[in-house]
Amino acid sequence: MKKGATDESVKGVVSAAEKRGYTARPIPGGDRVSIGILYNKGSVDAGSFMGLEGVKEVIPVTKPYKLVSRELKNENTVVKVGTVLFGDGSMPVIAGPCAIESEEQALTIAEAVKKSGAAMFRGGAFKPRTSPYDFQGLGRKGLEILAKVREKTGLPVATEVMDIDNFDLVEEYADVIQIGTRNMQNFSLLKRAGKSKKPVILKRGMSAMLQEWLMAAEYIMEEGNDQVILCERGIRTFVRHSRNTLDLSVVPAVKKESHLPIIIDPSHAAGVRDQVTPLACASVAVRSDGLMVEVHHKPEEAMSDGAQSLYPDQFETLMQMVNRIHAITGSFV
Amino acid sequence: MKKGATDESVKGVVSAAEKRGYTARPIPGGDRVSIGILYNKGSVDAGSFMGLEGVKEVIPVTKPYKLVSRELKNENTVVKVGTVLFGDGSMPVIAGPCAIESEEQALTIAEAVKKSGAAMFRGGAFKPRTSPYDFQGLGRKGLEILAKVREKTGLPVATEVMDIDNFDLVEEYADVIQIGTRNMQNFSLLKRAGKSKKPVILKRGMSAMLQEWLMAAEYIMEEGNDQVILCERGIRTFVRHSRNTLDLSVVPAVKKESHLPIIIDPSHAAGVRDQVTPLACASVAVRSDGLMVEVHHKPEEAMSDGAQSLYPDQFETLMQMVNRIHAITGSFV
Amino acid sequence: MKKGATDESVKGVVSAAEKRGYTARPIPGGDRVSIGILYNKGSVDAGSFMGLEGVKEVIPVTKPYKLVSRELKNENTVVKVGTVLFGDGSMPVIAGPCAIESEEQALTIAEAVKKSGAAMFRGGAFKPRTSPYDFQGLGRKGLEILAKVREKTGLPVATEVMDIDNFDLVEEYADVIQIGTRNMQNFSLLKRAGKSKKPVILKRGMSAMLQEWLMAAEYIMEEGNDQVILCERGIRTFVRHSRNTLDLSVVPAVKKESHLPIIIDPSHAAGVRDQVTPLACASVAVRSDGLMVEVHHKPEEAMSDGAQSLYPDQFETLMQMVNRIHAITGSFV
C-alpha cells in the first residue's frame, strides 16, 4: 500500500481479496502497510488489485504452475522415445536437415549422423516460414520419407507439427512431435498435443519468459501428456552477430523450477555454421539433457537454413567433443 | 567476398547463384570484390551463399514482400468495417472489455463507449491465456452476446480467433477478425484468414521485426484477402515499468514500407491504467489510423486485464483528447 | 522460504537480517513461510539473503531512492535555465546541430530555430563517438562559438560534458550541462555534476531501467545539485527500423515515481529524419516537459548525425504542431 494509505483503503483491498475467495492479511511495516494474499490455489491475478485505492504495487509470490513444478514432483522426468532417454543423465543428440527435401537427401544424412552417433533423426515435413514464397515443406510425402529413414536406420524420428488440422497425420508418423518456437503459445495446438500419446518437444518462444514457457508445458500436461521435453533455441535480443542469443542460464533455471528434461538447439540460435560446434559443447557443459543439431550433406544447396547446417564431417567432430565433455560433467554429479 | 578471395571462389559464388536462377555480377572494389545478385524475383536466401568459400558476408537488399509493399501500390489501403473506415485519415476508436463476461457487462460497457464516441466494440470470446487455469472466455456464448451488442448499439464488433477449428464460428459473428500477438506467425491461421471475406486486424508479435510482421500480412493477402489492419501493441524489452514497450516509431516505418493502415493498442502495451491515456494521445499524435482501448465499468472485478482497463469516465476524457489532437495532426497533412 | 523450510532455517534468516540491523518478521502462509524485512532505511541488498538455507526468493519492496522520489517531495521540481522553465507545464524546445562545426554553421542554425520558437540552443563541443576515427568535436573552440551564439541570439545553450577533466571548462560556458547516454552510470562524473551550480540534463542510458536512471539522478542530488532534467532518448531493443526504440511509457512512469522534469530527444531515438516529427508530436502528447531536437541547415554535409537532423523548414512545421498539441493536452490537466 502507499505511504499513508487509510485504514479504509486497506479494508477495501482485504474485502476485494475475500470476494475472490482468498485470505488477505495486512502486515504493518515501518512506513507502509503490506497485505499478503494467502491460501490461494494457483496464481493470483495481480491486475485485480492494482487499480484499487491506496494500492502502490502488487508483487506475485506464488508460482502459477503446478504439474511442471519440481515442488510437486521432485525427481526428474525421463522421457522415452523408443530406446532413447531424455532426462536420465545421458546425452542423446537429434540430428538431421532443417527440411526433408527428398528420400535420397534424408537417407544420406541419416546414415551419416547415425554413423557419428546421433540417437535420433530430425527433418521438417511442414515448415513454418516467414515468407509465403519460401519452400513450405513436402508435407505428407516428407512424413513418408521419415518413416523410410526410421525403417532403414532404426533411428526414431522427430518432426514439427504446425496446426491442429495436420496433427493426426504428423502424430501417425513421428516418434516425437515438435512444437516450434512460433507456436509456443498456440494454446489450441498445446491442448491437442496434451491429448497425444506421443512425446512432445516444446521449443521456447523467441521472447518467452521462463514462466511462460513452463506454463505452455503445463497446458500439455494438464491435458494428460506428461512426456514433454523442453528445447531452448535462442532468444531475440539486440545482438546481430548471431541470429538469436542462446540463453544457457535457462538450463539451471529450468532444473531448479521443473522436473522436465531440457535440450538445446544451437543451430537455430547461431544461424551461422561456425558458431554451432562451440555452442553445442557449451550446451553439454551446462548440463542440458540433449542436443538438436542441423546437418546437411550439401548445405549450399539446402532448401532452408543451409547457412547453419553442419557438414557431416563437422558433425562427426562435434559428436566426439560432445561425448567427451559429457563424460566429464557426468562424473561430477 | 573476403580480402584476397581467389578468382576461383568468386566464380564459385557466381555459379552457385546462377544454379538458383539468379544473375550474379562481381563488383571489384579497393580491398575486396562484392558480388551483386540481380534480377531476382522475391527475396534471395542469404543462407545459400553464407557458407561458400571466400564469402565474408551476405547482405540482403531487396525486400521480400510484394503485396503489402508501397512500392507495388502507392495509395493507402482503406479498410471498411460497416461504415467505419481505417486508413482514410479518420481516427476510429475500438473500445470494450478484454473478455466478454456476461450480456449485462457487455451492453453496459458498449453503451458507455458508444456515448463517448467509440466507433466499434471489442470483446474476447476465445481468450489466449498464459495459464490453463485462467478464464478462457465464454466461447460461442460470448459471440452471441457480441451479436446482441451490435444489434442494440449499432456498433460493429471485433473479436479474436485463436485457431482454425473455431474460424468459421468467429467469422460468422465478427465484423472484423482479430489475430492475436501470439498467433502472428501461426501461418495456418494466417492462410485461413486470407480466405475470409471479413477484414482482419493483425496484431504485431511481441518480438516481431517490422519485416516479419509485414510478411505475416503478406500471407493473408497472398490468399486473397486485402482487408488487413496492422495493430501495434508493444514489444518485449528489458523494461519493467510497463508490461511491454509501445513502439511508436513503427508507425512512420510501416507507412513508408506499406500501404496498409496501422492502429495502436495502448492498453496491452501499458499493462497499467494510468499509462493508457497518455499513450493513446501519443498514438494519435504519431498519425496512426485508429486506436483499440480496453474499457470496463468494474475493472476491479474483471475476469482478465482489469488493471489496464479504463473506467468509462476515463475513456470519455481519452476520447475528447484524442479527437482534439487528431484534428490538429490532420490539419498538417 | 521454500516449502517445508525448517524452523531453524527461518531463524537463520531472521538472525542474518538482524545482524545487518533490520527487523525481520516471519509471516506464515498456506504452503510456505514468508519473512518481511521491516523498518529498513534505504534499500535492502537482496543478495544478502538469496544464498541462505531455505530461502526460495528475495523480493524487494522498498524503493532505493530518496531525494528524487515523489514520496519525499510531492510537488513538481521546476528547473530554470535563464528564463526557460522545465517542469512548470510549459513546453520548451531545445534545438540545434549534433556538433558545432563552425561559427557560421552554429549561428545560421541558431537563428533559424529561434525564429521558429526554440527556447534554447544545443550543440556538441566534445563529442562521444563510437569510433576514434570519427570527428570528436571542436573542444574549447566549440564552447566559444556557443558563447557567441548565446550573445547574438539570447538563447541559453546546452552542451555535453564527457569527463571530469573538462568539467570546469564546460561548466563555464554552458547554461545547462548535458550528461550523455553512455555516461549515465559514470558515477565520478555524476558526483562532479552534483557539485555544479549549473542545471544538468541527464540522458537515460541505452539499456537503463527506470530505477537505475533515477538512482543516477540521486547521485547528482545527493551532492547538492537539485536542478536535474531527465531526458529519454530511446532504448536498445531488437528493433531495426529505428536506431533505438523511444520509450514513451517512461514519461508517466517517471512522473509517478519522481518530481523531476522529463524531456524527450526524438532525434537520437529515430536515427532517421522522417520519424522525428511524428515522434516529437507523440512526445508532447504524452505530457513530457520539453523536447530536444537536432536541426541542421545542410544535414547532408553534417559532420555527425546528419541523417536524423531536420531541415529548418521541417523544424518550423514541427514547432507549429508541437505548440498546438501542447495547448490541447495542457487544457486537460
Place this chain on the structure above:
Amino acid sequence: MKKGATDESVKGVVSAAEKRGYTARPIPGGDRVSIGILYNKGSVDAGSFMGLEGVKEVIPVTKPYKLVSRELKNENTVVKVGTVLFGDGSMPVIAGPCAIESEEQALTIAEAVKKSGAAMFRGGAFKPRTSPYDFQGLGRKGLEILAKVREKTGLPVATEVMDIDNFDLVEEYADVIQIGTRNMQNFSLLKRAGKSKKPVILKRGMSAMLQEWLMAAEYIMEEGNDQVILCERGIRTFVRHSRNTLDLSVVPAVKKESHLPIIIDPSHAAGVRDQVTPLACASVAVRSDGLMVEVHHKPEEAMSDGAQSLYPDQFETLMQMVNRIHAITGSFV
C-alpha cells in the same frame, strides 16, 4: 536508390560521395540502381547519404575497426600479466571477491583460490554502484591490501579503475586494469588506458553490439596499448531468471573478427550462485581464453554481490571441472 530514381539523383549521390573524398560507382540492377562507395579508408558515415534525394537505403559493408581486426593481424594476440598468459590456448582463472573489504578477507580468499588453482586474484577497491548509498569500496586502502595479497601469494592482481582522476593510483598497484561494463564507452577513460603500460581488461557494455565493443578496444589500441583482454559478462535482455544473459556466441564471433583474447565472467551474468559453475563450464567449452569468477568465504556477509559469489569449496569443484573440460577442447584444436 529507390525504384525509378532519376539519373540526376544518382549523380547527386555520387557527387556527395566524392565531396567527402570517396569513390562512388553506380551499379545498375533489375529494378533499381545501387551505388557502391569504394576505396574508403575507415568506415563511411551512413548518415551522410541517408537523406539524399532518391536514396532508399544505406548499407555499410566495410568494418570500421582496424587495429583490433583479424584482417590486419591474423595471429592471436597473447596478453601477458606476469607469467600468466591470455590467448595462448591456456585457461587462466581470475578469482576473488567483488570488493576488498579487509586484509583478512582478501588474504583468506586469495589463499583459498590459489590453492584451487586460480592464476590471478581480483577485488574491487573503487566500486561502481547503482546507488550512492551502497558501499563504494575502500579506495587506496583497498589497493594497498591488493599489493599485500600479491606479495604474500605471488598472484598478480586485477582491479577496476572508475575514472581518470584515480587512474595513476590504480595503475601503480594493479597488474591488469579493469574497465567496467558501465565505462565501456567512457571514451576519455579508454584513451587514458591506451597510454598505460599495464594490460587492460575491457568488459562489454550491458547492451553493446560486437562492433561497439571492438571499437572501444580500438580506442585503447589507437593510443598505443595493444595489451587488451575482452571480457563478456552478460547482456541486458527481457529475461528475469538470471541477472543478465551470458552471450556465449560472442566468443566465436570475436575470434572471427579480432585477434584479441576474450575471457568470460559468469558471476555477473548469473547474479545467483547456482548458475555460476554451469556457466563457467560452458564458457570453457565454447573456447574462451580465461574466466573471471567471484568467490567469497562468507558470501552471506559480503558487502556487495554476495548472492553470486561461490563458496571456496564450490570454486574448488569449478576448477576441477574447468580444467578437465579445457583439456578436452584443447585437444581438438
